Amino acid sequence: MKRVNIAEFGGPDVLQLIDAEEPHAGPGQVRVAVRAAGVNPVDWRIREGQKLGAHPITLPTGIGLDAAGVVDEVGDGVEGFAVGDRVFGEGVSTYAEFAVLTAWARMPEGLTFEEAAGYPSVVETALRIIGQTGVQPGQTLLVSGASGGVGSAVLQIARERGITVIGTAGAANQDYLRSLGAVATTYGEGWVERVRQLGQVDAALDLAGSGVIRELIELTGDPEKVVSIADLGAPDLGVRFSGVAGSVPDALAVAADLISRGKLHIPVEKSYPLAEAAAAHIDSQAGHTRGRRVIAI
Template identity: 50%
Template sequence: MKAVQFSRYGGPEVLEIVEIEAPHPGPGEVRIAVRAAGVNPSDWKRREGQYRAFEEVRFPSGVGVEASGIVDEVGPGVSSTYVGDAVFGYGNGTMAEHAVLTHWVHKPDDLPFEIAGALPVISETAWRSLDELFVKAGETLLVSGAAGGIGSAMIQLARIRGITVIGTASLQKHDYLRELGAIPTTYGPGLAERLRQLAPDGIDAAVDVAGSGIIPELIAITGDPANVLSVADFSAEEYGAKFSHGPPKEPERVLADVARLYSKGLFRLRIEQAFPLEKTAEAQIASAAGRVTGKLVISP
């Protein structure tokens, strides 16, 4: 089968399309014929070696941690999932024609494969971050870098919880944020003053999705490092703020809930572009540029 791999840390040029033997599921796992695999910043950060201090990468390494597809092999001990089932979830090396999933749920018929393959990381990260911030109904949350995948999920899940959301993004993305239920504003100089006008009673909590070096400013805006969380800036804890990271917590429950929300019309995700497997490097370059609205996917 075809798969994307890299054999050393580096830029997008280290990615290769290779022919390898298809993997087989172990106990409690399933294998899928991949229909879509989500592109995440963690993919290119891992490729660049940014995670080497706390995560072992064995070369050659596959790429991708989430996907949707059709089950074509079931591992020992798996019940209630069968060959032919449509599923989506977490795995390793998912940017390939076949991939093994370690955590998954069944895909509703009305949830497109492209969207399902891009849901796991952003929905679990957003859900977990809201829980870790203890932000609750009636409070106001600031999402810095709100138009990407995690920001899109966080806005909608927060609104479902009764939380008011203000999101920062470039001006051309403000209509998108409004559609998701957020109050948009621009980032950059004067943010604190703009927020005072939008939220006279103050900002209760803030999430940094973009990793743009804004942690000290968010602490000043919320008044307490404990009210600030980042999913992208490794230095957050140096300022007393929280840094949220995997592994995912209760992924099956979260994915099943988000799938139900999608089916009820309460959750949406924009897929900005789908790339073929051979264009994975281009997809990672686009992701690293930081201007994606919603998500990018790879469709083998």
């Protein structure tokens, strides 16, 4: 099969499309014929060799965590799923024609494979970090860098829970944030004062890693009310860096429920063929994404 591989840590050019042995589903796993794979910032952080608090990476390795596809192999102990089922979930080396998933759920009706591949990691991350801030219904959550995949999920999940969200993003994405129920404002010079004018901030999330941790502490008054998924220096200021996944099966169930009820929709900004994984990483690292980027197989 074809698989995107890295033999050394580095820039996008280390991503290589290779011929690889097909993986097989072990106990409690399924294998899918991948139709689309989600592109997440954690992918290029792993590619660069960043220390994210997860298990160490052994090279050479495939890359990618999220996928949507058709089950074509069911491991021992798996019940309720069969060859031919359309699923989305999380696994390993998902930038490939076949991948093994360790957590999965049935694709909600009406989703394309490209759309479905964009949900697993971002919904898990959104649920985890909202919980870690301790923000409650009726309070206000500030989201710095709110227009990407995780931000899109956070805004909609928070709205569903009765939490007010102030989101920062570029000028071109202000209407997008408002469409997701956020109070929108731009980043850049004067952004802290603009946020203050919008009201009290009870908790904050840093999703972009744009050097705003001190300002988020200032706005919330407490580093324990701030969580970052993008600034590895956050712990130096007493802020939690949240880089390790929680319960993916629970997140998939929440995602499927919200999607089926019309409460969660994350658009796909762009899809790329497998051979253009490097371009997907370049665009992801550049930021300013509205929704998700995916690789279509």
